[in-house]
Amino acid sequence: MKIMQSIAQFFLSLNKFYKMKKRQTTIHDIAKYLNVTASTVSRALNDHPRISEATKKRVKQAAKKLDYKLNIIAANLRKGKGNTIGIIIPLINRFFFANIISGIETVANPAGYNLIICPSNENLEKETNNIKTLISNRVSGILISISAETKTAEHFESVFKSGIPLVQFDRTIEHIATTKVFNDDFTGAYQNVKHLIDQGYKHIVHFAGPQYIINYQKRFEGYRQALLDNNLPFRPERVYEGVISRERGYETMSTILNTDPEIDALFAASDMSALGAMILLKKRKIQIPALFGITGYVNEPFGEFVEPSLTTTEQKGIAIGKAAAKELIAQISAAEKYRFRSIIIPPELIVRNSSLKNHAELKL
Amino acid sequence: MKIMQSIAQFFLSLNKFYKMKKRQTTIHDIAKYLNVTASTVSRALNDHPRISEATKKRVKQAAKKLDYKLNIIAANLRKGKGNTIGIIIPLINRFFFANIISGIETVANPAGYNLIICPSNENLEKETNNIKTLISNRVSGILISISAETKTAEHFESVFKSGIPLVQFDRTIEHIATTKVFNDDFTGAYQNVKHLIDQGYKHIVHFAGPQYIINYQKRFEGYRQALLDNNLPFRPERVYEGVISRERGYETMSTILNTDPEIDALFAASDMSALGAMILLKKRKIQIPALFGITGYVNEPFGEFVEPSLTTTEQKGIAIGKAAAKELIAQISAAEKYRFRSIIIPPELIVRNSSLKNHAELKL
C-alpha cells in the first residue's frame, strides 16, 4: 500500500514536471541577467542608434545564451500592427490554387509576412467564418478568392469597416471597390477557340461552367466572340452549361454524338470535362485530332500525359499569387485602399496534340 | 484653375479620410458606451456564469452595434496560450502535400486552431528560419515534414527548449523523440512488387529515390523483400538510385533496354519516373502491360489518365494530415510530449492497367 502511494506520488510529480509551463525567456529575464532595464534590452535587440555598441553586444550574447525568442505577438500588439496576411481560398488541394498560394508565399515571406490560410471549401458559411477569424487575428491584409456559393459581398462589410486592406484574386465579385487580380478569361477563351478555328475545325461546341461564376461567363463570351469574328455562326444550342466534371463531359459528349453529328471540335471550360469527352470519343474510335479537336482550360497537370496530349489554357497561378500579394502589401503600407482596380494576368495557350488537325505539327 | 484646386482639395481630404487609422472597437468602447467596466463586458461576451442575462444581452447587442471583433492576439497574450498551429512543409503545390494540409485543416479548424503554413522549398536554411518564425509567433504546436536537404535535427533544439509540441509527418527524422506520422513505405512497396510478381512478371527493376531519404529507402527494402519472399533473386544492379523525375525515368529505361533486355517489369518509387519509362516504352512499341509491367508510387492525379492507366500506391495524404493534427492537438493540451511514437498510415495499392498482364482484368 505504501509502495503504491509512493508510486502514485512519483507519477504526480512527474506530471507536475511536464505540466510545468516552460516559460519562454523574455526581455525582462535578459534585463535582470545583465542588470539593465527592459527598455535597454529591447532597444539593443532592435539596433536602436542611441545604444552603445558595447551593450548591444552584451545584450545579444545574453539573448543567445538564454535562448531568447522575440514574442512577435506582444510586439505587434504594442506597435498596433501585424505581420500576417490572411488567405481565403476555395480549395487548397487543387493545383491551380496551390500554385497561387505558392506565388503569394514567394513575395509575402521575404517581405516579412506570415500566411494564415483558410480554405472555404466552396462554402459561403465557412467563408464568412474565415473572415471573422482573420479579423479577430488582426491580420494586416486579406487575399480572397470567393467560394462557388458566394454571390454577394455582404460578408465583406466588416472587413471594410475594420479598415483591413483586401484584394480579390481569380474568382472575384466585380461590383465592389477592391483591387482584383485575375485572368483575362475572355481573351484566354478567345485565343483557345481561335486556335481551333485556325486548325480548320468548323463546328465547335462549348462545355461551359456555371454562368453565375464570372470566370466561366467570360470564357463563354470569348468562345462566342471568336466564332463571330471568324464568320462562324454562334449557335446557343451548342453551349452546354455546367459541364465541368469528367463524368458530365463524358455524358454530354455522348449525347452530342447522337444529336449533333456535325460537330468536329470541343472547347471545354475545364480540363476535366475535356478529358471526359476525350475518353468517350476514344471509346467510339473517333480519331483525335484528325476527326475531332479538343481543347480544355486550366492546364491541369494530367493534360500533358493523356493521349493525345491536351491543348489547354494555362492560367498562371503563380503569377496571379505574386501580383495579388504585391498589391496587398502595397496597400498595407499605403493610404489608399479599396480602389476599383483590375490587374489582369494574361493566360497562355498551351498547344498540344488534341487540337492539331494538321498532323505535321504533332509533337511527341 | 480654381476647379483644379478644388478637385485636388477633394482628393486630399479623401486621402486623409482613408489614412485615418480606423481603430477597431475595443471592449473599453463597449464599456464606456454602456457605463459598465471592461471586465463586465469581457465576462459577458465570454458567457461567464455570474453575469446577469440582462447585461449579457445588452453587451452583446452593443458589441454587434459597434461592430466589435475580439482581438484574439491580445486575449491570447493575456491567457498565455495561442490558437495557431504552424506547419512546415517542403512544397505546397504538390498534390500529396496539399492533401496533407487539407487533412490537417479538417481537424485543426473545428478545434479552433488556425494554420500558419511555411513552405521550406526543400531548403534547410528556409526550414530553420521557418522554425524561428513559428516560435516567435508562439504557435501552440508545430507540424513538420522535413526538407530534402535536412539530415540532422539540430535546428529542432529551440523548439524542444521552448516546450512547443512538435510532431513530424511523412518525411521524418527517426532518431529524435517525437511523434511521427507516416506511411508504411516498406509494406506499400512490398505489396506493389508482390502484385507485379503475382501477375507473372519475373525480372523487375526498381527506380529508387535518393536513399538518404528514409521513405525511399523503405520502398527499396520493400522491393527487395518482396523479391526474396517470392523466390526471385535480388540483383543490386537492377536498382537505379535517384531516378524520380520523368526525364531520368525516360533515360534510365532507355539504358536498361540496351543493357538488360530480360527485364519485364518496373517498380518506380515515383509516378513521374514511371511515366518517363512508359513514354519510352511506348515509343519503342513495347506493349504495356502485355510485355512489360509498370507500377509507380504516390498516386499522382495523372496516373488515372495516362495510357495505360498507371498502377500505383496511394499514400493517403488526407489521413496522414488528420492523424498528425489530432496527435498534435492532443499533445498541446496534454502533459506528455516528445515521446517516441509512430503512427503508421497503411498505404493502398491502386491497381490499374499498366501492370495487368492478365488482360482479362483490364478496366476501361
Place this chain on the structure above:
DNA sequence: CTGAAAGCGCTAACAA
C-alpha cells in the same frame, strides 16, 4: 546613452 513609466487589448484574481 540609459531608466522610469505607460499602455497595446484583453482576462482574472480579489474585493465588494
Place this chain on the structure above:
DNA sequence: TTGTTAGCGCTTTCAG
C-alpha cells in the same frame, strides 16, 4: 452580480 486592479511581453515617449 459587478468593479478594481494587475499584468501578459513588448515598445516608446519623456526624463535624466
